[in-house]
Amino acid sequence: MSNDRKTVKRERGVSGNYTRKPVSFDDGQAVESFDIDGKRLPPKLLTKGKPDSMYFDGLAKLDKRTKRLVKRLKSSDIAIIDHEDLDRVTAEALVETGVEVVINASCFTSGKYPNAGPLVLCSAGIHLLDNVGPEIFDLVKEGSRLSVKGESICLGDRTVASGKKLTHFMLEQELEKAHGRIGEELEKFAVNTLEYMQQEKELILDGSRVPETSVNFSGKHALIVVRGYDYKADLKALRTYIREVKPILIGVDGGADALVEEGYKPDIIIGDMDSVADATLKYGAELIVHAYAGGRAPGLSRLQELGLSATVFEAAGTSEDIAMVLAYEKSAELIVAVGTHANLVEFLDKGRQGMSSTFLVRLKVGGKLVDAKGVNKLYRSSVKISHLGLLLLGGLTAIIAIIIATPAIRQSIRLMLVQVKLILGF
Numbered sequence: 001m002s003n004d005r006k007t008v009k010r011e012r013g014v015s016g017n018y019t020r021k022p023v024s025f026d027d028g029q030a031v032e033s034f035d036i037d038g039k040r041l042p043p044k045l046l047t048k049g050k051p052d053s054m055y056f057d058g059l060a061k062l063d064k065r066t067k068r069l070v071k072r073l074k075s076s077d078i079a080i081i082d083h084e085d086l087d088r089v090t091a092e093a094l095v096e097t098g099v100e101v102v103i104n105a106s107c108f109t110s111g112k113y114p115n116a117g118p119l120v121l122c123s124a125g126i127h128l129l130d131n132v133g134p135e136i137f138d139l140v141k142e143g144s145r146l147s148v149k150g151e152s153i154c155l156g157d158r159t160v161a162s163g164k165k166l167t168h169f170m171l172e173q174e175l176e177k178a179h180g181r182i183g184e185e186l187e188k189f190a191v192n193t194l195e196y197m198q199q200e201k202e203l204i205l206d207g208s209r210v211p212e213t214s215v216n217f218s219g220k221h222a223l224i225v226v227r228g229y230d231y232k233a234d235l236k237a238l239r240t241y242i243r244e245v246k247p248i249l250i251g252v253d254g255g256a257d258a259l260v261e262e263g264y265k266p267d268i269i270i271g272d273m274d275s276v277a278d279a280t281l282k283y284g285a286e287l288i289v290h291a292y293a294g295g296r297a298p299g300l301s302r303l304q305e306l307g308l309s310a311t312v313f314e315a316a317g318t319s320e321d322i323a324m325v326l327a328y329e330k331s332a333e334l335i336v337a338v339g340t341h342a343n344l345v346e347f348l349d350k351g352r353q354g355m356s357s358t359f360l361v362r363l364k365v366g367g368k369l370v371d372a373k374g375v376n377k378l379y380r381s382s383v384k385i386s387h388l389g390l391l392l393l394g395g396l397t398a399i400i401a402i403i404i405a406t407p408a409i410r411q412s413i414r415l416m417l418v419q420v421k422l423i424l425g426f
Contacts (some may be wrong), residue, residue, distance in 0.1 A: 014096030014383035054127055054165065057102050057147040060140050066090050067254070067275040073097040077145050080136060085110050085348070089227060095124045100312050101148055104128045105136050113185045113348045114178040120169045129153070132163035139214060184350065193359060210329040211311045214286055217330035221247035224327065224337045226320045227275060229373070231339025235262055237375045238338065247336065250327065252319050255339060256280050270326065271319035273299030280310060288312075290319045290324070317357025328365040336370045 061417035062080035063069035067090065073079055075098030083090070083105040094102060108118035108130050121128055129151065136153070139160040140146065147154045153161045223242065225235060235258055241247075242264065249261050253271035260266070266285040266389050269276060273289060281287065281303065291297035295314055303310045314321045320340050327335045341358070362369065 018234055031263065046094075055147070055149055056127065057145065058101070060142065060144045060146045062137060062142060064137070065274070066094070070094055070097055071106045071277065073099055075099060078103065078148065080105070080140065081107050082134065082137065083108075084113045085112065086121075088116045088120055088229060089231075091120035092218070093119035094121060095126065099126065101127045101129070103132055103136065103148070105132055105134045107131050109171070109174050109178070111174060111178050111181065113182060114175045114344060116175070116344070118166060119168070119175060122166065122168045122171055127322040128166040129163035130166050132161045136161045151276065154375060155230060177287060189348075206293070209313075209315060210326055211288065211313050213268065213288070213311070213326070213330060215330075217248060217327060217354075219331070219333050220252055221245050221336060222327035222332040223247040223333045224250045224320065224323045224335065224340070225255035225259055226337070226339035226341070227258070227321075228339030228341055231255060232258050232261075232373055233258070234338045234375050238336070238372060241336075247334075248332070250323050251276070251280070251285070252323050256283075256285065268326075270323045271299065272297075272314070273302050281306060286311070290315070290322060311388070317361065319363045323355045324361050324365050324369065328368060332368065334370060335365055335368050336372050338372050340371060341371060 008256060018316040056078070058076050058078045060080055061069060061073055061077045064082040066081045066083045066086075067241070068082060069079060070090075070093040073094070077097075077099055079094065079097075079099045079102045081102065082105040086104070086108050102121060109115055118128060127148070129148065132153065140153075140155065146253065151162050151165050152159045153163070153222060224236070225231060239262075242249075248268070249259055249264055249266045250268045250270060251257070251266040253269075253273065254275035256266045256269040256276050260277075260280050260283060265283060266280070268280065268288060269285045271290050273281070273287075287303060287308060289297045289299045289303065289310045289312050289315040291300075291312045293314070293316050295312075297312050297314075300310060313322055313326070318341075320337070324335055324337065
């Protein structure tokens with residue numbers, strides 16, 4: 001455990017184990033979710049201390065694709081990434097691994113737009129070393145034992161790199177500055193959307209390009225799960241809908257993992273297959289690899305290595321776009337989407353510089369589309385005491401009615417009362 005974590009416990013007078021919980025954000029504001037024995041600590045306290053006061057050692061785990069890295073991280077590891085403008089969904093995945101230190105070869109936030117990812121990590125008590133340089137991937141090998149001393153990264157007694165330790169206060173300031181520049185990004189985004197719309201429209205709107213599938217969509221609902229904001233919570237909120245309606249389940253890349261974690265079997269897994277687990281791919285779903293314009297399908301080789309067959313779907317835009325097109329063209333009665341990307345920050349988090357394909361797809365499927373994004377925040381059922389009282393009263397009423405209507409039960413009760421009187425001497 002790092003020295004900062006011990007300091008936090010000592011200053012708060014708290015002992016015992018800490019519990020890390022997923023954090024969430026609403027409108028860019030941090031919702032603290034780091035508990036120690038049930039006592040909540042404010043995010044700023046988690047980053048308290050001078051930069052040179054931090055010490056942590058562990059095994060280095062590094063990957064330039066953060067989505068791949070989280071699959072093999074343990075809580076005792078030191079995560080090394082190369083991820084400029086860390087997005088919120090990836091940050092939440094890092095939090096779930098339990099790591100205490102994340103080192104970034106690039107900038108956690110460039111300031112181009114208000115990305116919430118770094119603040120998610122910091123609010124969960126994870127220490128961040130920023131912009132240590134791409135050389136870290138040449139200097140440190142997978143599994144090497146590293147020590148982080150303040151802002152320095154050491155292999156044994158040798159310092160191999162250094163970066164800037166980010167605090168909650170610093171990140172809040174950067175987020176505020178980025179909010180002031182969002183208008184510039186919105187203008188660029190809109191221009192790019194219009195420029196690409198003309199060249200992408202044929203690939204998106206031409207239904208003849210949609211591949212054949214063994215799944216029968218006709219007259220059925222299709223539930224599309226995308227690895228986006230609050231997608232796991234929204235999927236949980238739809239449990240009753242899934243049980244009663246039994247929609248066709250489509251997982252878009254990592255969204256398929258969420259379906260499996262909730263106990264469902266995906267009917268179709270679609271995407272470039274870069275963030276879905278091997279075990280999920282082998283679950284028996286029909287696999288459709290997203291090939292980009294020109295036929296490049298980076299995920300196909302991975303499936304071939306696993307001995308799995310797949311259909312290739314060439315189309316512009318995102319994998320969630322083509323999942324909607326597939327359901328629409330195959331005559332799904334209703335398309336329910338979970339975790340899809342809809343606003344500027346979410347698109348920029350995904351590295352998208354425009355939304356022409358998404359705009360065109362939503363125009364096309366809009367009559368059948370139900371966006372379930374944020375459905376978990378609409379309503380949370382609770383059982384009231386009055387409800388329990390009514391249930392109990394109803395049960396007693398039914399029992400009394402049965403007793404009155406059944407002569408044999410009435411006779412048995414009379415005999416029991418006579419026996420009680422004899423025993424008591426009445």
